[in-house]
Amino acid sequence: MRRLICASFVVAFVASASLAQSTAFTYQGQLSSGGSAVSGLYDLKFTLFNATSGGLVVAPAVCVDNVQVTNGVFTAEIDFGKSFVTSGTRAIEIAVRADTGLDCSDATGFTTLSDRQVVTPAPSATWAHLSSGLTPANGTGINAVSVDSNGKIGVGTAAPTHTVHIASTAPTLALQDTDSTTQQVGYISYRDSGNVERAWVGYGSAGDPNFTIFNTRPNGDIILRTDSTGNVGIGTTAPASKLEVRGDIRLGPVGQYFANATEENLRTVRGTVGAGGTVFAGSGWTVSRPSTGRFDVTFNTAFSSTPTFVATPGSTGRMCTVGNVTTSSCTFFTYDSTGALFNTSVNFIAIGPR
Numbered sequence: 001m002r003r004l005i006c007a008s009f010v011v012a013f014v015a016s017a018s019l020a021q022s023t024a025f026t027y028q029g030q031l032s033s034g035g036s037a038v039s040g041l042y043d044l045k046f047t048l049f050n051a052t053s054g055g056l057v058v059a060p061a062v063c064v065d066n067v068q069v070t071n072g073v074f075t076a077e078i079d080f081g082k083s084f085v086t087s088g089t090r091a092i093e094i095a096v097r098a099d100t101g102l103d104c105s106d107a108t109g110f111t112t113l114s115d116r117q118v119v120t121p122a123p124s125a126t127w128a129h130l131s132s133g134l135t136p137a138n139g140t141g142i143n144a145v146s147v148d149s150n151g152k153i154g155v156g157t158a159a160p161t162h163t164v165h166i167a168s169t170a171p172t173l174a175l176q177d178t179d180s181t182t183q184q185v186g187y188i189s190y191r192d193s194g195n196v197e198r199a200w201v202g203y204g205s206a207g208d209p210n211f212t213i214f215n216t217r218p219n220g221d222i223i224l225r226t227d228s229t230g231n232v233g234i235g236t237t238a239p240a241s242k243l244e245v246r247g248d249i250r251l252g253p254v255g256q257y258f259a260n261a262t263e264e265n266l267r268t269v270r271g272t273v274g275a276g277g278t279v280f281a282g283s284g285w286t287v288s289r290p291s292t293g294r295f296d297v298t299f300n301t302a303f304s305s306t307p308t309f310v311a312t313p314g315s316t317g318r319m320c321t322v323g324n325v326t327t328s329s330c331t332f333f334t335y336d337s338t339g340a341l342f343n344t345s346v347n348f349i350a351i352g353p354r
Contacts, residue, residue, distance in 0.1 A: 024079035029117075030072045031096065037072025041099035045110055048080045052091045052116050059083040084119075091116035127173035175202070182207040269299055269307075271352045272314065275343045293334045293341025297348070302328035307352025314345030327352075 027046070033040050044067050048059040048244025059080035067074050086091065094117065095110040102108060146154040154160030156167035166172040177184040188200025199215045215222050224232045224243075233239030235246035249259035272281025288296045309330045313320045317337045324331040330350065336342035 023081050023084075024077055027076045027078050027092075029074055029076075029094075031069050031074060032072050039070050039072070040068075041066045042069050042074070043067070043097050043099055043102070043104065044074070044076055044102070045095040045107075045108070046076075046078050047093045047095075048083055048119075048136065049091050049093060049116060052089065052118060055089075055091075065104050066099055090119040092119060101146055117250045179206075188214075237266070265354050266351055267303065267354045271297075271348060273297070273346045273348070275314075275345050277343075280345060289343070291341075292343055294331065295334070295346060296329065296331050297350075299327075299350070303350075303352035303354070305353050307350045309348065309350045311346050311348040314347055318344045320346055 031042065043063065043065050045061055045063045047057060047061040048108040049055045050058050055262075062078050062080065064076045064078070067076050078092075093112060095112045097109040097111060100109065104132050143261050144148060144156065146158045146160065148154070148160060152163055154165045154167070157165055175186045175188070177186050179185075183206045184205050185206055185208075187200045187204045190199040190201075192198050196341040198217045199213075201213050202211060202212060203209075203248060204212055213222055231239035231241055232243050233246075234244070236244055246282065251259055269282070269284050271285055272280040273287050273295050274280040277287055277295060279285070279287060286298050286300070288298075304327070306325055306327055309322050309325045309332075311320050311322050311332045313334055319335040319339070320332055321335075321338075322330060323333045330348075332346060334342055334344045334346060334349070336344075
């Protein structure tokens, strides 16, 4: 009866001239039959389990055809792929047959050896080497994914400068929801130290076609900000102002009001002057009454050019005239029904360029 009496694992070998790390390793063993070493060609089949007996197969069987055995000693190359990425017991079950011309596609005549061989550290060491610089499945692109000593992860770079650093000439991040169209979501979630979601960006509800920026942090705002030379455009890809909106703007608690539309960048100041020469309503201006029926209004911030100023008396039967309008002030006079100067309240509006 044939039995395996000695086995060891040696270093993993180079898979290509690019020096990409391979998952294959070299297996050396000694084969005897009836207590005597054998020689000749043998077919060997290796199966990887997660236990020395029983257990589960963790990798497809690898069959090596026409292995030369000399005085019982043989060497075979085995590749179980990424079966050593995670820790845990790994044991190899070996089946053997003397070569009769059959290739590995025919399983006839194999004898399974009684003892599984526990994997020694060499294949696992391959993945230990890769733990700080992973390669793709095709073995190319050394350090396609890397982790530095500070735990920073680099994708496409071996020198990450942030917690996750992606370096790519193509779009750098793709989020794909493979669920049905009606159930698909796709968003980035921002969470606090307690893993509570505080904001998200994207398609947050199943099947919702609307892209949303959502902030749940108490009293938090949503701010669109560029650098000192940048503009924000809504409905346009070429904004010419800090904020340029193409289309209507709705205001109010349910969007019931349209924003005013003007061809100029205007500013409005409005107010009510009390008969005693005081600010009765409004803000952004001050007033004085140097004499009966005369009121001088001064704007806290001047207009860039002379505004349009309209004033109406607050009482029926009174009259009002406007004069001396400048970028920063205006004077108006109030009269009684006989045309005599008279102190009365006045409502006014000033509209002009910012």
